[in-house]
Amino acid sequence: MKLASDVVGKWLSATGPEADVVVSTRVRLARNLSDVPFTHRARPSDHERTVEGVRWALSDAGYMTQGQFLDNEQLSEPHGQYLVERHLASPDFVASKAKRGLYVSKDETVSLMVNEEDHLRFQVMASGLDFPEAFTAAAALDEKLETQLQYAFSTEFGFLTACPTNLGTGMRASVLVHLPALVITREIEKVLRGAMHIGLAVRGLYGEGTETKGNFFQISNQKTVGQTEWEIIETIADISRQVIQYERKAREYLMNKLRVEVEDKVFRSFGLLRTARVLSSDEAINLIANLRLGVALGLVNEINLAEVTRLLILVRPANLQVMLGETLTAAERDERRATFVRETLVHP
């Protein structure tokens, strides 16, 4: 497996719509094979059969030329953590001992896990707020796979899944938004409560159970059944547009009323990133997030939105080590992280 080092996924390119607020859009579909027991009940031979079947279906659909298929060995450390940090695989998936497979497209917009909780979990990520792009690509992959694979499907319930929370569409659609201004103006709770009120889930940078580091939030659907895919997506897209408006209003307020305070926060963060000799992953992410706000507000011009967003992934422990080509202790990482960030930002 050849790991990309300092290149990050295309979905982090900040080229999509509303990229000042929305980092990325993601559509994930859960599918199971009708003739194999669910992953957690399947035997090792079933697991292997599933991996081989999916690999063949991907190959037949022409995906293998645009990406690579990783097997168990290639999912072990540090690769596993590297993939989790890049949002290409789940922690449970890389930690599993079962026979697994992971397809990742070269630009990292498409990934497909075989034998996670469901037989197939595949996602498409797009830059900015772009459900048309993400959903169209996910649906296209779904259709192509279905020509080769027999999905477990009920005319009553829709797609059958290992956990009932995914039943029906099997779809989880989400946007990753950066809301620093709403956090500073303390309106964030009110705004997020609005999203939760209409049945959406709000989580941190790395999904379920993760902290909201750097003021990044993931808004996703909870319900997968009783609505069409497009109805679900429209709900998230609507609320996202509202959240974007609120965040932009808050940013305007900051620039008009709290200009000095926000400049102080942004430039101090930029200053620390360019001078620190020891930098933990958490501190780095918070400082980079503040710098990202500065870039989005036009206060910082030495670096663009794509470059600052890219850093969010590269400072992560496993990505840092893969990039540097070394296995490092936590203390060594903190030093090397500081050096990397400093060298990247001093003369960007």
Place this chain on the structure above:
Amino acid sequence: MKLASDVVGKWLSATGPEADVVVSTRVRLARNLSDVPFTHRARPSDHERTVEGVRWALSDAGYMTQGQFLDNEQLSEPHGQYLVERHLASPDFVASKAKRGLYVSKDETVSLMVNEEDHLRFQVMASGLDFPEAFTAAAALDEKLETQLQYAFSTEFGFLTACPTNLGTGMRASVLVHLPALVITREIEKVLRGAMHIGLAVRGLYGEGTETKGNFFQISNQKTVGQTEWEIIETIADISRQVIQYERKAREYLMNKLRVEVEDKVFRSFGLLRTARVLSSDEAINLIANLRLGVALGLVNEINLAEVTRLLILVRPANLQVMLGETLTAAERDERRATFVRETLVHP
């Protein structure tokens, strides 16, 4: 009164001996007139007579051409606070309503308060560890004044003072030391306890009852009686030399064993000073103190010891306002302080 704006006293020039650790040396003498009641018991007419007598004596001794004599009006705000920040007058003295006088030499090494707790309190400050310089100059002024003034003196007790803690020599001798490495290595308490054990007092940057901001400590004698001036001074000088050795050993240890951590502290502080848009006086002093350590260790070369030490005074509220020629609110000061520090340090 013409206040120096961005020029600070010669005693802050970092040109004296051991200037990497010792900021300055100070010798202060308390004297009273034999034919006037002590200040707190004297009548307004006594106060006036004392001021005029001392002014005349200074003039006769030729001091007036090398400095200026400030009266009550010139000691009111913001000048009073400005003088306190520059270590040229005490807070009680500038707050007093009695008729007072303050002589300050042009280079701010010599100052003399009339009608503070004692009729005369005069001091000489020198850069670095330099008691010969400070004491010789203080003794010379003392002798010249004595030709014109009748001091209250007892052959049994020595010089009589308003408070018995100053009786005898009337002398307070002190060194202002910067001990950041001993603070980082947590040896500071042990070292200062040694000084206190032999009867010396340890205080913060602004004397009695002040906090030890920025790891600056003032070591001074407690006893003024039963020893000659030179015996007292030798005790302080001896302990100072020991403290200097300990601090230098601790700095060596930092450079050899904790190089990354100390660089992190120094360069982060430098980074914040060059980027912050809002800077309180306390934060500024702590960051400047860290930067001073970096300069002393040779880690920072863009600025020298005199320039960084000078900032310690100029960022103080009253000095900042005098320098900018404006009366400012606390919030305005924090902004203007950040701007001043940034502009001074970005292209020093």
